[in-house]
Amino acid sequence: MDACTLGDLLDVIGGPSVRLHTAPAGLTVPVAEVLLYDAHAPLPHLPGALLLAVGVRAAAAGPLVRAAAEAGMTGVVVRGPDGPVGEAAARGMALLSVDEDAAWHHVHLLLASAIGARPAASGSGLGDLFALADAIAAAAGGATAIEDPRQRILAYSTVAGQAVDEDRRQGILGLQVPASSENTEQYRVLFAADRPVRLPALRDADLPRLAMPVRAGGETLGSVWVVDGGTLAPDAEETLAQGASTAALLLLRARAAQELARHQNSDLLRRLLDGTADASTAAQRLGLEGSLRVAAFVLDSAASVPDAERTALRLLDVVRLQCEARYGRHACVLVDGVVYALLPGPGARHRALAEDIVARAGQALRVPVRAALGEVVPDVGGVVDSRADADLVLRVLDRDLPVATVDEVRPRITLLRLTELLSERRELSAGAWRRVLAYDAEHGTDYARTLVCWLDAGCDMAGAAKLLAVHPNTCRYRLRQAQQHTGIDLDDPDERLMLWLQLRVLAGLRGATS
DSSP: OOOOHHHHHHHHHBTTEEEEOOOOOOOSBOOOEEEEEOTTSSSOTTTEEEOOOTTOGGOOOOOHHHHHHTTSSSSSEESSSOOOOOHHTTTOOEEEEEETOOOHHHHHHOOOOHHHSSSSSSSOOHHHHHHHHHHHHHHTOEEEEEOTTTTTEEEEETTTTTTOHHHHHHHHHBBOOOOOOHHHHHHHHTTTOSSSSEOOOTTTTTEEEEEEEETTTEEEEEEEEEEEOOOTTHHHHHHHHHHHHHHHHHHHHHHHHHHHHHHHHHHHHHHTTTTTHHHHHHHHHOOOOSSSSEEEEEOOTSSSTHHHHHHHHHHHHHHHHHHHHHSSSSSSSEETTTTEEEEESOOOOOOHHHHHHHHHHHHHHHHHHEEEOOHHHHHHHHGGHHHHHHHHHHHHOOBBEEEEEEEETTHHHHHHHHHHHHHHHHHHHHSSSHHHHHHHHHHHHHHHHHHHHHHHHSSOOOHHHHHHHOOOHHHHHHHHHHHHHHHHOOOOHHHHHHHHHHHHHTTTOOOOTT
């Protein structure tokens, strides 16, 4: 694997977690390791290292930057925004910062994991488990499998000539241990133990097992199983215990790689949605190609949610699970309480998927959920526009319409945007409509509502009278009086258009629902 660079590192964890202030040597400088500063020990010569300024205030870190430069290091990480940027630039050192309240041990773990688990690293990070399974099988003398806590098989040995049974064969074929009540009891015994456990065969044709739970810090990460075909080595239990310890390290490393990859993808998607990421780079890293659209999911704001932040995270899990089940690897992110997902085109089935997610999420979270679908765009370059569409659609959804595409509600969102535009500009909010409303308020007339009903009815007097529940002659009389008293010209199509638009969007009058 090629050496990790500063640019690689920032791609993984840059942004809110770690901020770059200066990099005079560029982003291609190597980052080999991360080091905690110890004021009581001499600074070692470590080219390519990042030095964490433990116990040193950011504003007073100038001498430490100089010392790190002399030691050949790549950069210094300070806590807080007031680091010595000028000193770092002068010394050719990268200067990064983390939040004031960030724990140094957490920063160290984050950076160290990112250096060892950047995107160039192999897929799931579980490849070494197969080598470990082979090593345990060879040393212990029996076919070996490594499982997660849900009895899914993560890796298995391939040492020739070792005895296996039908449970082993079926488990490997489906990468899942066959379920049974007997299995459940054996797992209960296993996970209660802290050393290798010998378990009897479940059926006459099966073979017994030697098993060991895999734990780290009190957390059960899985288990290791060795088939006992009568040829186990005398020290098989010791071999298994050592193997389980190594499996714990590999599983933790794989988890770190997966979490960091997810963090990187989420940050990249967030930047793609707000237009600050390079579209072609994002498409390559997120595996996006062809047409797509943005779907937005949000908890109903009118519902009472005791822990909205936690519930929104659960909504993200539901959306991600359903999208991954439909499309495989998928891009989802939570931004300001809204879960955004990129749905690959064509868009014929997107609405059905959104409806299914809304139903499932509402049932699982016990909170109504709404979903908005932006326009289908030809490539990732249009994601910003599709996201803007989805955000607008969210604003016009209600209890009667919890899911909609932008095309289904385009008149609503157009009027919404017009309302905002007309309200913001003085010259667009002025006009005859104000005189009509003022006259109604002063004289108790109903000219504004009459005008809206008449215009809604396409200037048809009978249609307007029906909306108003009055005789057509009454409607005709009101319109003549409105023109006489307010000076409006209903023969002018431009004035009719503006009068109708302003009364509808600014005064909020609706003829059909009055």
